Amino acid sequence: MATIAGWQKIDEACIVPALEQAGEKLDCAAGEVVLDFSSVRRVDQGVLQAMEELASVAAEKGVRVVLCGVNVHIYRVLKLMKLTSRFSFLS
Amino acid sequence: MITDEAVEERGRVSPATEGLTAERIAYLERLVSQARTAAAVFSQFTQDEVDRVVKPMVLAGLEQAQYLARLAVEETRLGVMEDKVIKNMVATEFAYHYVKDKRTVGVIREYPERNLVEVAEPIGVILSLTPITNPTSTVLFKCIMAIKTRNAVIFSPHPKAWNCCSEAVKIMLETAVKHGAPEGVFGCLESHTLQDNAYLMRHKDVALIDATGGPGAVKAAYSSGKPALGVGPGNTPVYLEKSADLSTAVVDIIISKTFDNGTICASEQTVVIDDVIYDLTLKKFAELGAHICNEKETKLLAQTVIDPQTGFMQPMAVGQKATSIARFIGLSVKPKTKLLIVPIQGVGREHPLSVEKLFPVLAVYRAKSVEEALRVCVDVNHAGGLGHTAVIFSRNDEIIRKFGEVINAGRIIINSPGSIGALGAVYNDLVPTFAFGCGTGGGNSTTDNVNIYHYLNIKRLARRTQAHMWFRVPNQIYFNLNAVENVRQFPSRSTIIVTNPALERIGHVDIVRRYIPPETHVHLSVIPDTEPETKVVSETVEALKFYKADQIIALGGGSVIDAAKIMKLKYESPEADLEELAAPFLDLRKRVVEYPTAKVNRARLIAIPTTSGTGSEVTPFAVLTDKQRRRKVTLADYSLSPDVAIVDPQFVMSMPKGLTADTGIDCLTHALEAGVSNYASPYTDSNAMQAIRMVFKYLPVAYEHPGDEEARSMMHNAACIAAMAFSNASVGVNHALAHAFGARFGIAHGRANALMLPHVIAYNAAVPTKFMPSPYQKGYVAHKKYATVADLLGLGGRTVEEKVSKLIAATEQLLDQLEFPRSIAALGISKEEFERTVPELAKTAYDDPSWRSNPRMPLMAELIELFWQAYHGRGPAEASGAPQQAG
C-alpha cells in the first residue's frame, strides 16, 4: 500500500487495516488526510465500522478526512449510514 | 445547504421512549444499528449474489420444517404438528418457486414498447411482527422475501411463540450469512414488550413495518406514522350453492377448516348453504367426521368459545382440536371428530358464532334463496372479514360473478379450500404468501398476497416517448382551372348543393350543376351569407333527410363549407350533440368526447371553396357561431373533413378586394401558426413554408389585380396547402384572439386575424414567460422557425432576432398594402368600450382550443396585453418594453 505524507491509497484487499493505519497517523497529519478509494469496489460492515471510528477520531483531532475516487455505489452506502457529512469528497 | 439530517428530521416521527430504561433503549438501538448496517452493505449486492443466498435458505427451511413445526406446537400449544410442517414447506418451497426467477436487483422489468424500465430499490430495515398462529412459517417466508429483496429484518415475534420464531430466525440467519449475506441481516427482539415495539415502530432507521397478526398489532403499525404493511384478521364466508359439486366441497371445507386446527385466518367461518342441499350437506359432513351440534350444544359452545364481553373468539380455543373443545365444554362426540358444526340463524352479536373462529368450529346457515345466501355472506364479510377472504362453491358462473361483485375480499376462492387456497400457488395461481392484505376494508394498505414486490421500492425510468404524429388530409384534392369537372365522376342519386345567395346570383351554382351527372336529383340549399348558425343547419338537415341525399356539395367560403360539415354530421348521426362535441380539450387524442361513428345515413361531402383562405375544404374543423352567447364554437374531428376537395380558381375570380385580403391573411395566419405550432412536423412544415411564400408573392397581386388568373390560382392553392398544414399542426394564439374578438364585435375572421398577427409573431418569438409542455418539440424553436420563414422570403438579416424583426416588418407592409385597418381603434371601437370588454375577451380567448398548440403558453395577462397591442396597433418593434428575443 503506497503511503505519501497525507495521502494514502486504499487497497481493496485490506481496507480496515489501512483505515486503522490512517487513524493512527492523524496526529502527524497537517490538518488533512486524503484516502484514495479508487480501487475499492465494495465495503462491508467492518469497513463501515472502521470508517465511523476514523471519522470520530479525525473530528476529535480536528483533521479533515478527504476521500477521493469513491464510487457512487459506495457513496450511496455511506449516505445510508449517514457518514457522508463526516468526510470530504474529491473526485 | 440542506443537510441529510435536516431532511430526515422533517419526516421523522417522534421517538417513543416511554416505559423504556436507558439500557433497553441501548439494546434496541444496537438491534437497529446492526440491521441498518447490514441493509446498507446488502444494497451493493448483485442479483446473482442474492440468489446464491436464497436457495440454501430455502433448503435449510425445508430441512428444518419438521423440527420448527414441533417447536411451534410445543411452545404455542396450538395447531397440528403435521400441518405446521406443510406450512413451513409451503413457506419455503412455494415461495422459492415463485421468486426464484424473478429479478429483484437493478433492472427488474422492461417495457420497451412503453419506454419504461423498472428498477428495484431495497427498503432497508423492516420491522416484522409475526403471529402466534403461523409462527415459524411466517418467519421463514419473510426471511426469504427479505433476502431476495436485499432488506434487513428485525423480527418481533408473538411473545408466546418467541422460542420457535427465534430458532427459525437463527437458522435463516446462519444459512444466509454462510452464503454471503451481511452479518446482522436478521435480528430477533428478545422477550419484548409493547413498548419495545412502539419504540422500534417509530425509529428513524426503520423503513417499513410488516405486521401480520391480530388487530392490535396491525393498528399499532399503521398508527406509528411509518409506512406499514399491516394485514389483519378475517371472517371468511362460504357460499355453498346448489349447483356445486357437493362431495368435493365438503371435503375441501373439512381440509381447510381443520388445517392446523383452523389457525389460518383465511379458513372458512360460516358456510351459507342453499336450502335444497342443506340436509344432504350436513349428512355428508357428519359422514366425514363432523359433529353437527344441536341447539343446546350450539348455545353452550357459543358461551364458551366466544367472549361475551367483546364478541370475539376466546384465545384459549384458538388452534385446538375439535375433540378438545368438545371435551372442554362437556360435549360428547365421537373420538375422531374433526369438526364441530354449529347451525346459526343470523349474523351479528346476537349470533355469537358468526364471527372469526380460528379453531375447528364451523357455522352453517340455511338460505332459502340465492339472494338470501348472498346477503348473509355479505353480513359475514362485514362482521370482521372485510378485505380478507371468501369462498364459493358453485358451477354457476353468473352466481360466482355476482358473489365476486358483492363480497369485499382480496381473495375470493372458487371451488377450493379457503385457507390453503388463499395461501396461493397450491389450488390456484395466486401469489404464494403468509400475509393476506385486506385492503381498506380491513384497514390495510393492500388487498394483495404480500410478496417480494411489497418489499421493494420500484423505481420507474420513463424515457421521453415520441408520440405518434399524423398527417391526414382528404384523399382526393383536385385543383387548377376547371377542376370542377371532376364532380362528374361521383355518382349520386340525390345531391344537395349548399351555398350562399350571392354565389347563386353570380352563377357559380350553374357551373357546378353542369358537371353533375344527369341522373342525379339536385336540390339547392341556399343559406344566409353569415357564418353558420344552428338553426340554418337543422333546416338543411331536414331537407337532406327528405330527399334522402347521398351527396352534399358545399359551394362557398369557409362559412358554407363549415355549415355543410355540420349538416353532414347531424344527417349521418342525428344524435350528435354539437354543444357536447365542442367541449374543451387539451390534446385531441385524449379528448373526453367522442364523435359518433354509427351512421344512420351516408353522404359524400364535396367541398368547392369560393374564397382563398380558410382551407375548410381539407380541414377537420368547423366553426359555428353561437349567436346568443356571441361566441364561436369550434368542432374538430377528422370525421368532419370533406371527402373530396375541388380547388378551382374560377370560383374566386369574383371575390371583392376586401374579401380577397381578409381570406388571404387568414391563410397566411394559418401557415405561420402551423409553422411554429408545437404539433408542427416536417410534413406540416413543408406545406406551411410553401404557403407562406405563395401568399407573400401572390396575395398583393390578387388584391391589386383581381383578374390575374395566376395570382388567384396560386392564392387558392396556397389556402388549401396552408390548411393541410394547420389541419395537422393546428393553429395558435392568434386564432384564439381573433375568434374571441371577431365574435364579440362582428369582425370578419381574416380581418380579426390581421389585427393580431404582427403582435403575435413578436410574442411567440420572445422568451416565453411560460413554456408550453410538448412532447413533440425539442427545445424552444418558434423564433428560429420565424427566422427560417424570413430566409425563405429573402428578407435578409443576420441574427435570428434581426430576421424575426424583418418578418414582422414584411407582414406589416403586406397588411398596409392590403389596406387593412391597423388597429382596433381604427375600427371605431372606443377605448372605454374596449376596456369594458377586454377581460371577457381574454377569458373567451383562453377557453379557445386554438392556442393549445401555440409554442408559448399564454397567460391571461398576456392575452390582455396582446388585445391592447392590437387596439393601439402599435408595431411591436415600437412597443414600449418590447419583449426580448429568445436566443
Ligand SMILES: NC(=O)c1ccc[n+]([C@@H]2O[C@H](COP(=O)([O-])OP(=O)(O)OC[C@H]3O[C@@H](n4cnc5c(N)ncnc54)[C@H](O)[C@@H]3O)[C@@H](O)[C@H]2O)c1
Ligand atoms: N373550417 C376551417 O378549417 C376554418 C378555418 C378558418 C376559418 N374558418 C371559418 O370560416 C369562416 C370564414 O370563411 P370565409 O373567410 O371563406 O368567408 P365566408 O365563407 O364567411 O364568406 C364571406 C362572404 O363572402 C361571400 N363570398 C364567398 N365566396 C365568394 C366569391 N367567390 N365571390 C363573392 N363573394 C363570395 C360569401 O357569400 C359571404 O357573404 C369563419 O366562420 C371562420 O371561423 C373555418
Ligand SMILES: [Fe+2]
Ligand atoms: Fe382561420
